[in-house]
Amino acid sequence: MTQTLARTRQDDGFDLTEDERDLSAMVREFAEEVVAPRSYEADREHELPLDVVAQMGELGLFGLPFPEEVGGQGGDYMAFCLAVEGLARVDQSIAITLEAAVGLGAMPVFRHGTEQQKQELLPALLAGKALAGFGLTETGAGSDAGATRTTAVLDGDEWVVTGSKQFITNSGTPITSHVAVTAVTGRTTDASGRERREISTIIVPTGTPGFTVEPAYDKVGWRASDTHPLTLDGVRVPASNLLGERGRGYANFLSALDEGRIAVAALATGAAQGCLEEAVRYANERVVFDVPIAQHQHIAFTIARMRSRVHTARLSWHDAARRRDAGASFKEQAAIAKLVASDAAMLNARDATQVFGGYGFMNESLVGRHYRDSKILEIGEGTSEVQLMLIARSLGLGVQA
Amino acid sequence: MKIVVLIKQVPDTYGERKLTSEGLVDRDASDAIIDEISERALEVALQRKDSDKATEVVVLSMGPAEAKDALRKALSMGADAAFHVLDDALVASDIGWTATTLAAAIRHIGDVDLVIAGDATTDGRGGVVPAMIAEHLGLSHLAAVDGLEIGAAVSGSQATESGSRTVHAPLPAIVSITESADEARFPNFKGIMTAKRKPLTVVSLADLGVDPSFPELARSVIVSTAERPPREGGRKVVDEGNAAAELVEFLASQRLISAGSAKGV
Ligand SMILES: Cc1cc2nc3c(=O)[nH]c(=O)nc-3n(C[C@H](O)[C@H](O)[C@H](O)COP(=O)(O)OP(=O)(O)OC[C@H]3O[C@@H](n4cnc5c(N)ncnc54)[C@H](O)[C@@H]3O)c2cc1C
Numbered sequence: 001m002t003q004t005l006a007r008t009r010q011d012d013g014f015d016l017t018e019d020e021r022d023l024s025a026m027v028r029e030f031a032e033e034v035v036a037p038r039s040y041e042a043d044r045e046h047e048l049p050l051d052v053v054a055q056m057g058e059l060g061l062f063g064l065p066f067p068e069e070v071g072g073q074g075g076d077y078m079a080f081c082l083a084v085e086g087l088a089r090v091d092q093s094i095a096i097t098l099e100a101a102v103g104l105g106a107m108p109v110f111r112h113g114t115e116q117q118k119q120e121l122l123p124a125l126l127a128g129k130a131l132a133g134f135g136l137t138e139t140g141a142g143s144d145a146g147a148t149r150t151t152a153v154l155d156g157d158e159w160v161v162t163g164s165k166q167f168i169t170n171s172g173t174p175i176t177s178h179v180a181v182t183a184v185t186g187r188t189t190d191a192s193g194r195e196r197r198e199i200s201t202i203i204v205p206t207g208t209p210g211f212t213v214e215p216a217y218d219k220v221g222w223r224a225s226d227t228h229p230l231t232l233d234g235v236r237v238p239a240s241n242l243l244g245e246r247g248r249g250y251a252n253f254l255s256a257l258d259e260g261r262i263a264v265a266a267l268a269t270g271a272a273q274g275c276l277e278e279a280v281r282y283a284n285e286r287v288v289f290d291v292p293i294a295q296h297q298h299i300a301f302t303i304a305r306m307r308s309r310v311h312t313a314r315l316s317w318h319d320a321a322r323r324r325d326a327g328a329s330f331k332e333q334a335a336i337a338k339l340v341a342s343d344a345a346m347l348n349a350r351d352a353t354q355v356f357g358g359y360g361f362m363n364e365s366l367v368g369r370h371y372r373d374s375k376i377l378e379i380g381e382g383t384s385e386v387q388l389m390l391i392a393r394s395l396g397l398g399v400q401a
Numbered sequence: 402m403k404i405v406v407l408i409k410q411v412p413d414t415y416g417e418r419k420l421t422s423e424g425l426v427d428r429d430a431s432d433a434i435i436d437e438i439s440e441r442a443l444e445v446a447l448q449r450k451d452s453d454k455a456t457e458v459v460v461l462s463m464g465p466a467e468a469k470d471a472l473r474k475a476l477s478m479g480a481d482a483a484f485h486v487l488d489d490a491l492v493a494s495d496i497g498w499t500a501t502t503l504a505a506a507i508r509h510i511g512d513v514d515l516v517i518a519g520d521a522t523t524d525g526r527g528g529v530v531p532a533m534i535a536e537h538l539g540l541s542h543l544a545a546v547d548g549l550e551i552g553a554a555v556s557g558s559q560a561t562e563s564g565s566r567t568v569h570a571p572l573p574a575i576v577s578i579t580e581s582a583d584e585a586r587f588p589n590f591k592g593i594m595t596a597k598r599k600p601l602t603v604v605s606l607a608d609l610g611v612d613p614s615f616p617e618l619a620r621s622v623i624v625s626t627a628e629r630p631p632r633e634g635g636r637k638v639v640d641e642g643n644a645a646a647e648l649v650e651f652l653a654s655q656r657l658i659s660a661g662s663a664k665g666v
Pocket of ligand 1: 133136141142166167222376382384
């Protein structure tokens with residue numbers, strides 16, 4: 001079933017340039033014409049539609065926030081987030097595939113990679129011809145990512161990596177080129193004399209002996225997005241596969257997360273917008289007791305609240321992205337954006353499903369899919385509690401992790 | 402080779418389409434988009450450009466100020482330059498005025514080898530503008546062509562009552578294509594960024610040397626307008642053993658099948 005979403009004319013794009021508007025319009029059209037018709041089946045089959053990914057590559061979406069010298073499109077983070085929002089409106093799985101490919105796959109290589117690593121890996125990643133994952137989370141290390149157990153030991157000119165990772169996005173697609181994993185590479189003592197784990201990041205190419213991508217998870221949502229547990233059993237990679245400085249793995253990852261939160265907030269805003277448009281359309285169409293349900297004040301007010309959430313979420317991520325692009329600090333704004341927008345998505349998905357009644361509970365309906373897909377927005381790339389922790393800390397409140 | 406593609410901005414086919422009390426398209430009733438058939442015509446030209454870089458693709462639109470958005474989109478898809486005929490005297494122009502104006506604009510652009518248009522716009526559905534332009538400019542004309550081949554001449558196939566025939570014409574020519582042409586490409590990000598630097602020229606009737614009263618032309622006048630009648634409820638066929646016969650009878654009564662072909666059922 002192809003969904004034609006109602007066009008709503010509210011305009012939150014007051015701060016957008018003409019280029020940004022054109023980009024949004026292009027992504028919107030692509031999302032409706034190419035992505036949406038495939039979404040139901042991709043979700044049902046738990047399969048990432050690689051041909052759609054390839055077309056996204058041709059549009060330049062994977063290279064958006066990178067300079068042209070490294071094969072990027074020369075856009076900024078704002079442009080990238082607009083693309084993520086536009087896709088998420090119809091399909092969160094496709095949007096997170098893009099978000100993770102850029103934020104967790106390509107960006108760490110661009111930021112911290114050596115010249116050689118960049119030349120080798122970036123062209124394919126930025127063209128959407130390859131995907132890469134970032135493996136931080138382990139069974140015992142999620143919100144507390146510093147609790148990493150995986151180890152990497154230097155043996156001659158090779159790292160020997162042993163351990164396991166869980167919930168790793170884009171790690172097992174047919175076009176995945178590598179996963180960068182965090183691992184303990186030694187112990188150091190900090191200024192106060194406490195012993196600390198030294199965490200570094202190592203690039204593990206797909207197909208390296210001892211590196212097993214375990215069968216995909218059976219997820220509640222984001223089912224067309226590729227997520228696997230990984231096992232690393234004495235995996236040997238060249239010493240030059242160290243990504244970024246030794247001992248900076250955790251710190252580098254945390255900085256990537258700050259930025260990624262803006263994109264996840266944009267994704268959540270897209271989801272909330274998709275729910276809003278569907279609710280408006282359906283409330284005008286659906287006649288119960290002889291009137292369109294939109295004429296009930298309760299329904300109209302429910303939808304008015306949905307619209308308010310979208311507006312707030314969007315302004316919030318726009319601000320964080322603008323700050324990031326201007327080189328200003330954005331850590332707190334990114335945390336707020338992610339918190340507010342993931343709430344908006346979750347609440348709008350719930351309200352839209354209610355507006356749809358029984359039809360909303362069918363997997364074929366977009367709002368039903370958003371209902372399942374939105375929950376993870378409050379968990380991935382830092383849970384809502386972690387965002388609250390960051391915001392509280394920025395207020396000087398000494399909350400314990 | 403220089404190709405001009407005719408672009409029209411129309412109300413979104415999927416949006417609400419309304420007429421004003423004067424019988425003109427109500428442009429506020431829905432979003433304005435580039436007509437899909439215009440996009441396909443542009444795709445035909447861009448494919449030629451893909452295979453022969455020396456091809457120059459110029460897009461031409463006559464329309465209100467907002468038509469510039471349609472032209473900019475065409476530029477971001479890959480056209481090289483755009484011309485926008487914008488003139489208050491053109492409000493409510495009919496097919497004759499439109500064709501005269503576009504022909505003058507094509508002459509103004511100059512050295513045009515090929516003009517590509519859609520066979521009919523989704524809003525007006527006149528379908529004769531290309532033929533009228535051909536007449537004005539003395540171009541050869543191929544109407545409603547599928548699978549257009551562009552070389553030293555143009556050729557393609559035309560559907561007929563009983564099948565299809567191959568047609569060809571020497572250049573310069575004007576060709577209208579049908580909906581069987583490839584779907585248009587999406588503009589990519591670089592295309593959007595470079596569109597700003599491409600020339601978009603706005604011309605008035607005076608620039609084109611056209612007298613805004615169109616003295617030689619008869620013109621159509623809107624006498625009255627009416628809303629399309631609301632759709633009537635469908636007819637339900639309940640199967641009591643004779644559903645097939647009833648269906649056939651219904652389809653035949655609507656002339657959707659001929660009664661003769663229904664005999665075998
Ligand atoms: C679909 C999917 C894709 C993912 N992709 C990736 C990926 O590509 N790479 C990667 O590394 N990880 C990935 N993850 C992992 C994800 O980032 C973690 O699940 C997330 O960080 C939470 O960690 P956890 O699951 O261990 O929860 P826990 O850390 O065990 O948290 C459990 C609960 O306790 C709360 N909590 C924890 N600490 C505190 C505290 N101090 N104060 C208050 N509350 C607290 C949490 O907020 C949460 O509600 C993915 C997860 C999913 C589901």
